Amino acid sequence: MFEDRPLDIVSSQGLEGRGGGMKCPCGHGPMELRKQIKTTTFRGVELHYEAESYVCPVCGLEVATVEQATAIQQAIIDAINGFEKSKR
Ligand SMILES: [Zn+2]
Numbered sequence: 001m002f003e004d005r006p007l008d009i010v011s012s013q014g015l016e017g018r019g020g021g022m023k024c025p026c027g028h029g030p031m032e033l034r035k036q037i038k039t040t041t042f043r044g045v046e047l048h049y050e051a052e053s054y055v056c057p058v059c060g061l062e063v064a065t066v067e068q069a070t071a072i073q074q075a076i077i078d079a080i081n082g083f084e085k086s087k088r
Contacts, residue, residue: 007053007072008063022065028058038072042080049075 010022022031031054038051051072053064064072 007069008061009069010063010065022054022063024056024059024061025063026056026059026061028056031056031061031063040076040079042083045083047076047079047083049079051075 022033023029024031033052034055035050035052037048040047040049049072051064052068053062053072054068055062
């Protein structure tokens with residue numbers, strides 16, 4: 001509905017017990033946990049929200065665990081709610 005860019009969703013289950021951390025599926029090694037301010041467009045208005053995900057420092061690939069994806073979705077919904085409220 002309001003997804004600007006598809007994010008690879010990975011199961012957080014597979015992460016544990018493998019030495020920890022997330023590894024780039026392209027073989028670049030460990031990915032960095034990053035918090036970023038993202039922008040999405042809703043009804044022609046730019047909304048900003050905070051998203052935490054894993055980013056490969058080599059190729060820039062971004063993946064989110066199910067938990068992170070849920071939090072991101074909630075952040076977008078909050079941003080939209082805030083926008084809707086500001087109109088009233
Ligand atoms: Zn990579």
